[in-house]
Amino acid sequence: MxxxxxxxxxxxxxxxxxxxxxxxxxxxxxxxxxxxxxxxxxxxxxxxxxxxxxxxxxxxxxxxxxxxxxxxxxxxxxxxxxxxxxxxxxxxxxxxxxxxxxxxxxxxxxxxxxxxxxxxxxxxxxxxxxxxxxxxxxxxxASMGASSLQRELSAPVPGSSGGLPERVLQERLVLIGASTGGTEAIKEVLCSLPAQMPGILLVQHMPEMFTASFAKRLDGLCRVRVKEAEHGERVMPGTAYLAPGHSHLSVRRAAGGYVCELAQSEPVNRHRPAVDVLFHSAASQVGAHGVGVILTGMGKDGAQGLLAMHKAGAWTIGQDQDSCVVYGMPREAASIGALDEVVSLKDVGQRVLARLRGGERRGKV
The missing domain is CATH 3.40.50.2300 (Response regulator)
Structure with a gap:
C-alpha cells in the first residue's frame, strides 16, 4: 500500500x-x-x-x-x-x-x-x-479556559487522600518513557498525580528547544513541579525531571537519595535522549524501589530497559493498545515480558499511586 x-x-x-x-x-x-x-x-x-x-x-x-x-x-x-x-x-x-x-x-x-x-x-x-x-x-x-483548568487542577485527585509516607517519597522513584503521542500522554499522567510524589524522571523523544517549552508547559498545568533535568542535581520529591533534547538522562544513587546525570553520548535506538538509557540506569541504581512506565510511541526504545527494571524487582506498567496513539514501544515491552500490568492511559496515574502505597508487591521494597 x-x-x-x-x-x-x-x-x-x-x-x-x-x-x-x-x-x-x-x-x-x-x-x-x-x-x-x-x-x-x-x-x-x-x-x-x-x-x-x-x-x-x-x-x-x-x-x-x-x-x-x-x-x-x-x-x-x-x-x-x-x-x-x-x-x-x-x-x-x-x-x-x-x-x-x-x-x-x-x-x-x-x-x-x-x-x-x-x-x-x-x-x-x-x-x-x-x-x-x-x-x-x-x-x-480549544474549549478549556484558564478558569476551568484551574478548577480541575485544584480538585482532589481521586483516591489520593492520606498522602504517601515520607520514606516512600524519599526512597522511591517513578520513571516514564514515551515517544509519538507522548506529550499528551505524559501530560495526562502527570496531571492525575498529587503534588506529594516521589521524584519522577521523564524521557520524551523531542529536540532540545522543544523539551524546554514542554517542561515549562507541564509545570504550569501539573500539581508536581516540572523542569528540565540538570547534570548532577539532586532528585527531590514532588518534582518531575524531563530529559533535555540534547542529552541522555540517567539516575545515580547518592548518599541519602538520587542524582540526575546527563550525557551527550551516541544515540541509542536512534534516539538521544533514549528511554532505554534511563530505564537501564534505574534497574541498576534504583532496583525494586522503582516504578517504570512506558507510554505510546513507535519503535522499541525502552523495552529492554524496562525488562531490566522488571528483573531488578521494579513494578512496570505499559499503556494499552486502545489508548495509544501508536502502539509500538508498549507492545514491544509486552512481547518480551517486561510488564507487570497493562492499563489504559486514564488509569496509569492511579496504578502508579496504588503501587507506591504498596497495593501490589513483587519486588522487596
Whole structure:
C-alpha cells in the first residue's frame, strides 16, 4: 500500500525539498503540495491524502487555526513541520494538543549531509501517523479556559487522600518513557498525580528547544513541579525531571537519595535522549524501589530497559493498545515480558499511586 501525502508549506523551496525526501521512499507518495491552508482544503477534498504535513506560520490562515478546523470537520493524521525557535516549539505543543500526531523541525538546508537522517525520520513518522489512533482532543483543548483548568487542577485527585509516607517519597522513584503521542500522554499522567510524589524522571523523544517549552508547559498545568533535568542535581520529591533534547538522562544513587546525570553520548535506538538509557540506569541504581512506565510511541526504545527494571524487582506498567496513539514501544515491552500490568492511559496515574502505597508487591521494597 502506498501512503498518499499532502505537503502544506508556504515556502516553495521547502515544498520541493519535502516532496523529494518523501518520494524517495517506495511506499510514500506526495500527491499534492499546497502553499497555504486555503489551497490545502480544496486538495484534501479532491486528492483524499492519507497524511498531511503542515507548516505553522503561513499566509491566509495560520496552521494552528487550520488544524483546529481540520480535526473538527475532517480528522486525519497530521505531522507538523516546525521551525526551531521558541515560538515554533510552543506552537507545536499547541498543535499536538489539537490532535496532530507528531512533528519534525524543518530540515537545515545548509547541512546536506544530514538529509539522509532527516529522510529516515520523516518517512518513519509519516508511516506511524498513517496507522495512528487519532485522539479527539481538539474540541476539548480549544474549549478549556484558564478558569476551568484551574478548577480541575485544584480538585482532589481521586483516591489520593492520606498522602504517601515520607520514606516512600524519599526512597522511591517513578520513571516514564514515551515517544509519538507522548506529550499528551505524559501530560495526562502527570496531571492525575498529587503534588506529594516521589521524584519522577521523564524521557520524551523531542529536540532540545522543544523539551524546554514542554517542561515549562507541564509545570504550569501539573500539581508536581516540572523542569528540565540538570547534570548532577539532586532528585527531590514532588518534582518531575524531563530529559533535555540534547542529552541522555540517567539516575545515580547518592548518599541519602538520587542524582540526575546527563550525557551527550551516541544515540541509542536512534534516539538521544533514549528511554532505554534511563530505564537501564534505574534497574541498576534504583532496583525494586522503582516504578517504570512506558507510554505510546513507535519503535522499541525502552523495552529492554524496562525488562531490566522488571528483573531488578521494579513494578512496570505499559499503556494499552486502545489508548495509544501508536502502539509500538508498549507492545514491544509486552512481547518480551517486561510488564507487570497493562492499563489504559486514564488509569496509569492511579496504578502508579496504588503501587507506591504498596497495593501490589513483587519486588522487596
Amino acid at each position: 502506498t501512503i498518499k501525502v499532502l505537503v502544506v508549506d508556504d515556502s516553495a523551496l521547502m515544498r520541493s525539498l519535502l516532496s523529494e525526501v518523501i518520494n524517495s521512499a517506495p511506499d510514500l507518495e506526495v500527491v499534492g503540495v499546497a502553499p497555504d491552508p486555503i489551497a490545502a482544503r480544496e486538495m484534501i477534498k479532491t486528492l483524499n491524502p492519507d497524511v498531511l504535513t503542515l507548516d505553522i506560520e503561513m499566509p491566509r490562515m495560520d496552521g494552528l487555526d487550520f488544524l483546529a478546523r481540520l480535526m473538527r470537520l475532517r480528522p486525519m493524521p497530521v505531522v507538523m513541520i516546525s521551525s526551531l525557535t521558541k515560538r515554533g516549539s510552543e506552537a507545536t505543543l499547541q498543535a499536538l494538543e489539537l490532535g496532530a500526531v507528531d512533528f519534525l523541525p524543518k530540515p537545515k538546508l545548509d547541512l546536506p549531509a544530514g538529509i539522509e537522517a532527516y529522510r529516515v525520520e520523516i518517512c518513519d513518522k509519516i508511516r506511524a501517523a498513517c496507522s495512528a489512533r487519532l485522539q479527539s482532543r481538539g474540541a476539548a483543548a
